[in-house]
Amino acid sequence: MITTKATQVGGVYDVVVVGGGPAGMAAALGAKESGAQRVLIIDREKEAGGILWQCIHAGFGLHYFKEELTGPEYAQRFLARVLEHDVDVVSDTYVLDIDRNKQVKLMSGTSGVRIIAARTAVLAMGARERTRGAIRIPGTRPAGVMTAGLAQKFVNLLGYLPGRRVVLLGSGDIGLIMARRLTLEGVEVVGVFEIMPHANGLTRNVVQCLHDFDIPLHLSTTVVHIHGRDRVEKVTVAPVDSSLRPVMDKRWDVPCDTLLLSIGLIPENELSRQLNVRLDPVTGGPVVSSTMETSVDGVFACGNVVHIHDLVDFVTQ
Amino acid sequence: MLYDVLIIGGGVIGCAIARELMRFRVRAALVEKECEVGFGISKANSGIIHGGHHASPNTLKGRLEWEGNQMWDQLCAELGFGFKRIGELTVALDDAQLATLARLQEQGIAKGVPGLEMWLPQRIRNEEPNLSAAVLAALYAPTTAVINPYEACFALAESACRNGLELLTERSVTALSAADGVWTATTTRGGLQTRFVINAAGVYADRIADLAGVCSFTILPRKGEEYLLDRRLAGIVKRIIFPCPTPVSKGILVIPTYDGTIMVGPTAEAVDDREDLTTSLAGAETVFAAVQRVVPGISERDCIAEFAGVRAVTDSEDFVIGPTGKKGFINVAGIQSPGLTAAPAIARMVCDMLRDEGLPLSLKADFVVSVPKPVHFASLSTQQQIELAARDPRYGHIACRCETVTEGEVVAAIQRGARTLDGIKFRTRAGMGRCQGGFCTTRCMELLARELNVRVAAVTKRGGGSWVICERTDEGLS
Numbered sequence: 001m002i003t004t005k006a007t008q009v010g011g012v013y014d015v016v017v018v019g020g021g022p023a024g025m026a027a028a029l030g031a032k033e034s035g036a037q038r039v040l041i042i043d044r045e046k047e048a049g050g051i052l053w054q055c056i057h058a059g060f061g062l063h064y065f066k067e068e069l070t071g072p073e074y075a076q077r078f079l080a081r082v083l084e085h086d087v088d089v090v091s092d093t094y095v096l097d098i099d100r101n102k103q104v105k106l107m108s109g110t111s112g113v114r115i116i117a118a119r120t121a122v123l124a125m126g127a128r129e130r131t132r133g134a135i136r137i138p139g140t141r142p143a144g145v146m147t148a149g150l151a152q153k154f155v156n157l158l159g160y161l162p163g164r165r166v167v168l169l170g171s172g173d174i175g176l177i178m179a180r181r182l183t184l185e186g187v188e189v190v191g192v193f194e195i196m197p198h199a200n201g202l203t204r205n206v207v208q209c210l211h212d213f214d215i216p217l218h219l220s221t222t223v224v225h226i227h228g229r230d231r232v233e234k235v236t237v238a239p240v241d242s243s244l245r246p247v248m249d250k251r252w253d254v255p256c257d258t259l260l261l262s263i264g265l266i267p268e269n270e271l272s273r274q275l276n277v278r279l280d281p282v283t284g285g286p287v288v289s290s291t292m293e294t295s296v297d298g299v300f301a302c303g304n305v306v307h308i309h310d311l312v313d314f315v316t317q
Numbered sequence: 318m319l320y321d322v323l324i325i326g327g328g329v330i331g332c333a334i335a336r337e338l339m340r341f342r343v344r345a346a347l348v349e350k351e352c353e354v355g356f357g358i359s360k361a362n363s364g365i366i367h368g369g370h371h372a373s374p375n376t377l378k379g380r381l382e383w384e385g386n387q388m389w390d391q392l393c394a395e396l397g398f399g400f401k402r403i404g405e406l407t408v409a410l411d412d413a414q415l416a417t418l419a420r421l422q423e424q425g426i427a428k429g430v431p432g433l434e435m436w437l438p439q440r441i442r443n444e445e446p447n448l449s450a451a452v453l454a455a456l457y458a459p460t461t462a463v464i465n466p467y468e469a470c471f472a473l474a475e476s477a478c479r480n481g482l483e484l485l486t487e488r489s490v491t492a493l494s495a496a497d498g499v500w501t502a503t504t505t506r507g508g509l510q511t512r513f514v515i516n517a518a519g520v521y522a523d524r525i526a527d528l529a530g531v532c533s534f535t536i537l538p539r540k541g542e543e544y545l546l547d548r549r550l551a552g553i554v555k556r557i558i559f560p561c562p563t564p565v566s567k568g569i570l571v572i573p574t575y576d577g578t579i580m581v582g583p584t585a586e587a588v589d590d591r592e593d594l595t596t597s598l599a600g601a602e603t604v605f606a607a608v609q610r611v612v613p614g615i616s617e618r619d620c621i622a623e624f625a626g627v628r629a630v631t632d633s634e635d636f637v638i639g640p641t642g643k644k645g646f647i648n649v650a651g652i653q654s655p656g657l658t659a660a661p662a663i664a665r666m667v668c669d670m671l672r673d674e675g676l677p678l679s680l681k682a683d684f685v686v687s688v689p690k691p692v693h694f695a696s697l698s699t700q701q702q703i704e705l706a707a708r709d710p711r712y713g714h715i716a717c718r719c720e721t722v723t724e725g726e727v728v729a730a731i732q733r734g735a736r737t738l739d740g741i742k743f744r745t746r747a748g749m750g751r752c753q754g755g756f757c758t759t760r761c762m763e764l765l766a767r768e769l770n771v772r773v774a775a776v777t778k779r780g781g782g783s784w785v786i787c788e789r790t791d792e793g794l795s
Contacts, residue, residue, distance in 0.1 A: 044715060094715040096702075105699065109714035109724070112706035113699070131753040133545070133622040138597045141624060143778035143785050150755050158759060160774060160786040185789065229592060230782035270718070273549065 009090055009106075009116060015039045016104050016118035018095045018271060021050020023303020024124030025078045031122075032085045040088040040118075042106060048082075048089050049075030050126060051149070054156045057177055059204070098271055100296055120298040123272055123286065127265035127304035129174070135263060137169075139226030142233070148174040148262040152181070161187055163258025167235055168192040169223045173201040173310070175262020180209035189215050190256055193237050195222040195244055200264075202310060223259065224251060232257050265308045275299060283307040320344050320483075321676060323502055323511035325490050325525055327354035329362070329466065329660050330652050331517035332473035337664035338671075339480035341678040346483040346511070347474075348490060348504060352780020353740045355470035358519045359657075360743060361594070361626020362466040363543065363583060364574055365557060367655040368405055368458035370425025370433060371567060377636045381659035381666070383428050386460060388661035396472035397690030399465035399575040406436065406445065406455040407559040408611055414561035418456045421562070425458065432459040447553050447614050461557055463575045466657060467743035468691070475688050475733060480681070485509075486736075487780060490518075493528040493646075500529075500645055513645045513676055515667060520591040520629045522637075522650035531641040534650060538591045539628040541583025542600035546619040547751055548719075550579045553614055560611060567654065569607040571615065576746060581608045581615065588627065596623045621751045628653040638666060640674055647671070691729060691744070695721035716764070717757035719750020727761055731768040738762065739779040758785070 014036040017024045020043030031039050041048055052060070055071030062068055065077065082089065093108040102118040129147040144163055151162040152174060166187055168175045171194040179189045192210060197220045199206045210217050218237070224246045225236035238251035267285040269277075277286045278295035285306040286294040293300050303309070322338060324331045327349030335347050351357060369386045372379035393400035409415045418435065425433045434457040441448055441455050448455075478484050485506075492503035493514065502509045518525040523536045551573070560568035572580045584600045605617045631637050631651030636659070638649050647670055649663060656663075672678045694702060694712060705725075706713035712725035722745045730744040738754070741747055741761050748754035748761065762785065766773040777783045 044718070092714075094718065096721065107702070107706060107713045107715060107723075109710045112710065112713045113702045115699070128752045129755055131621070131751075131755065133620055133753055136596070136598075136601055136617070136620055136623060138600075139595050141594065141596075143783040146758070147755050150758060153759060154786055158773075159789060161789055162786055164787065225595075229594075230777075230779070231784060 009040065009088065009111070011038070012117045012119065013038045013040045014119050015122060016102070016116070016120075017041045017122040017124055018098070018104075019043065019050065019124035019126055019303075019305075020045075020048025020089060020091065021124065021126050021303065022052065022074070022078060023126065023305070024048075024050070024122065025082050027122045027124055027300070027302050028082055028087045029085055032087060038088070040090065040116075041082065042093050042095055042104075043089065043091045044094045046092050048091050049079055054149075054152050055177070056156050057181070095271060098275055098299075100275065102298060120300065123277075123294070123299065123301040123305050124303050125268040125271060125305050127308055128268050129261070130264045130266055132261060137223055137226055140228055142226070142228040142231050144228070144232035144258045145226060146258075146260060148172070148178045148260045151178055151260050155181060155185060161185060162260065163232075163256075164188065165190060165256045166258040166260055167223070167254055167256040168260045168262060170194060170261055170263035171199040171201050171206070171217065172262035172264060173205050175260060176201045176205040176209040178260060178262070179215050180213055183213045183215065189213075190254055191216040191218055193218045193221045193223055195220065195240055200262075222246060224248065226259060232259055235259055265304065267305050267307065269305065272301070272305070277301070318344070318510070319499065320346050320509065320511035322346075322513045322515060322671065323348065323500070323509055324515040324517055325502070326357075326517035326519055326522070327351070327474065327484070327486070328357050328359040328517065328519050329355065329470045329473070329657055330519075330649055330663060331515070332470050332477065333660040333664040334515055334517060334649065334667050335477035335482050336473040337661070337668050339477045339482050340680055340684050341668070342681055343676070343678065345481070346485055346509060347477070348485045348488050348502070348509065350487070350489040352487055352737055352777070353734065354474040354484070354486070355467055355743065356739070356779060358626050358629060359470050360467060360739075361541070361543065361624055362657055363570065363572055363580070364464050364466045365570075365572065365657070366400070366462035366464050367658040368425070368461035369428060369430040370421055370458060371562065372655060373424065374428050377638065378655060378659060379428075381636065381662040382655040383430060385655070385659035385662035389462065389464065392469075392661055395687045396469070396476055397688065398468035398472045400462055400469070401575055402459065402462040403556055403573065404457060404459045405461035405557040405559055406441070406448075406457055407561060408448065408452045408455045409561050410451055410453060410610065415454055417561050418454060422456055430458065430460055433457065445554055445556065445558075447612055448558070449611055449613055452611065457556075463557065463573065464657070465575045471734065471744060472688055476685075479685050479688060490525060490528065493525070495529075495643060495645065498645065513647065513671060513674070515647050515649060517649045519652070520627050522629060522648065526641070526648060526650070529641070529643055529646045531643050531646055531648070533641065533648075534631045534633065534637050536591070536651070537630050537632060538588050538593070539630045539653070540586045540588045540593055540625055541628060542596045542604065542623060542625045543580055543582030544601065544604055544620050545622040545624075546579040546581065546615065547621050548578050550615065550619055551577045553579060554612060558611055560607065569604055571608055571612050579615070581605070583626070591627055593627060594625045596625050600625070622749075622753060636663070638663060640670060645674070647674070691733075692726055694723045694726055716760045717745070717747035717750065719752050719756070720746040722747040722757070724760070724764065727764050728768060731765060736765075736769070737777050737779050737783075738765070738785065741765070762786075
């Protein structure tokens with residue numbers, strides 16, 4: 001694995017990129033190629049590369065690198081390119097705040113809290129997963145309800161399993177990928193329940209992750225109740241009518257110890273809000289110009305911060 | 318070991334009693350069935366110190382409400398939990414409700430609650446511009462406060478322990494018997510002997526009283542659902558907004574919590590099951606419909622989390638506090654709203670009762686009145702943050718991004734008693750924000766495992782069977 005170059009952070013940067021995922025790395029490369037002298041990527045994880053590190057499945061890079069890569073391969077290639085272009089990268093560092101003068105407040109375990117100056121800033125924080133609270137599933141609040149992405153982190157980065165008998169709510173790509181991943185790990189994936197009449201993820205993921213593993217996909221069906229005091233014991237599911245309301249007299253119970261949620265992503269815009277960047281009520285991301293500039297001069301945004309993309313290759317663009 | 322006092326139940330009431338009792342030279346223990354204190358009713362609390370005027374002075378809860386209200390400033394100064402007198406507005410939407418407001422104001426004045434004012438629309442618009450234009454008048458009470466209820470409970474318990482309380486968690490009391498002035502409490506982890514038993518067992522207080530053979534009341538569980546809204550709504554109201562109360566309920570409130578988020582609720586629904594902590598579609602509809610009548614800018618789409626608690630209501634609707642037919646067994650039961658408000662007054666009252674019942678109480682010379690105030694990184698100035706992180710690098714490491722909680726705060730919480738993910742969440746807010754633990758769960762689990770020297774897979778959400786992950790083994794699943 002490529003290790004991040006040790007860099008002495010200081011002075012004024014032409015461009016500071018918040019977030020070292022594919023969008024941030026692409027923005028940093030773009031800035032370099034357009035002539036920026038000093039470019040810095042700040043990433044909160046131990047290694048820049050973003051969520052790609054936990055996406056150990058293949059299917060990345062078909063558009064951008066013209067070959068099929070795993071997430072970590074894609075991240076590694078990209079990071080190598082970034083470092084070749086003399087972009088500074090600091091990892092294990094979190095951006096607490098940016099003000100309208102592009103003063104960036106950072107914190108890290110090794111360098112403490114400090115403020116650096118930038119001429120322009122790029123918001124590339126990515127997205128977070130929608131949680132149970134966003135769709136208000138009735139029932140108890142036991143352990144064992146988590147987002148598919150958190151389960152992916154447990155399995156692929158930390159080597160743990162989220163449970164032994166799993167139900168998935170939502171057919172987003174992360175959920176579909178995790179249905180296959182958990183099956184390969186010996187976990188029983190009882191089924192995927194999707195409130196819409198069609199799968200939310202890519203067709204290739206429905207085929208390769210569900211059909212090929214005989215995992216049932218229940219369309220127009222949703223979880224209407226979570227049971228269990230300490231740990232999930234079962235969920236109640238029910239078909240929905242054309243206005244997406246559950247038909248409760250057709251409900252049934254599905255015993256399980258885990259409910260994984262793959263119910264969509266929301267642009268991560270904590271910093272955008274602190275900056276008072278104008279946000280689009282539909283996408284949830286900043287309103288940007290054709291050059292991806294936000295309503296604040298010199299502050300740009302890219303990738304899933306702006307709106308949710310299906311493929312990392314498109315984020316990179 | 319013969320204790321002088323055994324407190325059954327580590328909710329805010331049990332903890333407040335324990336803390337007050339440890340001022341004196343007594344040997345005392347507190348037994349709690351959950352993994353940490355405050356994990357029962359007390360964690361599903363609205364976090365309000367009521368103004369003092371709501372409950373009738375003809376009831377015990379009405380008297381203790383106002384007495385307790387006045388004791389929180391000093392407790393906060395000593396124990397450092399979040400507490401702020403932000404005031405409340407009780408609003409009227411029609412003429413009948415105007416009459417109720419007038420009656421409430423008179424009741425408050427009679428009880429000696431200061432500063433009550435009747436606000437008219439002009440004043441309301443200026444002070445709370447996001448209230449509905451349909452609000453005809455509002456009764457303002459400056460004495461009402463918001464509190465971080467978990468912090469208060471943990472700090473009371475910690476203070477009691479620093480002064481000699483023995484805290485016994487994950488133990489249920491299964492039998493009680495008395496002989497020769499000594500009570501024996503059989504628990505799931507052995508027997509305990511004590512001269513006095515304080516029954517502060519919340520929704521199970523009637524069962525504990527049954528075990529002692531003094532059944533004189535029944536707990537009728539009443540569930541309340543609360544909905545926590547995204548931080549971006551902070552400031553939509555500055556004060557707690559009460560609808561006009563009805564005979565059975567204070568109604569559904571809009572609460573600007575101490576931590577700067579908005580919470581709406583609670584519902585009030587009689588339930589059969591004391592463990593019924595479910596939230597429901599009907600509950601959400603009730604809450605948001607009620608709230609939107611008063612604050613139209615609040616929407617269900619702003620919800621980030623929901624939870625429910627079960628109130629320990631007795632058949633008399635009033636607190637049941639006092640000695641019983643069995644010498645040495647004292648009930649502190651039926652503590653529904655305004656129980657948190659009244660808690661310090663209840664604690665003082667119970668100590669007086671113990672003295673009256675024959676327990677000599679002499680003050681300890683070495684009583685330590687305060688506990689260290691927890692560091693709250695997010696509310697420090699930049700300069701303070703720089704200095705703190707330079708002194709201890711763990712405060713430079715982010716643990717929870719939504720609420721800006723550092724590794725240093727999480728480690729401190731564990732060192733001060735957190736044993737579970739919920740214990741960390743309630744002490745530091747890590748995991749309470751809009752991503753609901755998506756980012757910090759793995760970090761907090763690793764810190765708990767490291768600090769408590771246990772396997773990561775042994776970390777639980779809230780003790781008992783609330784495991785979070787399982788281990789992968791060579792043979793397959795463990």
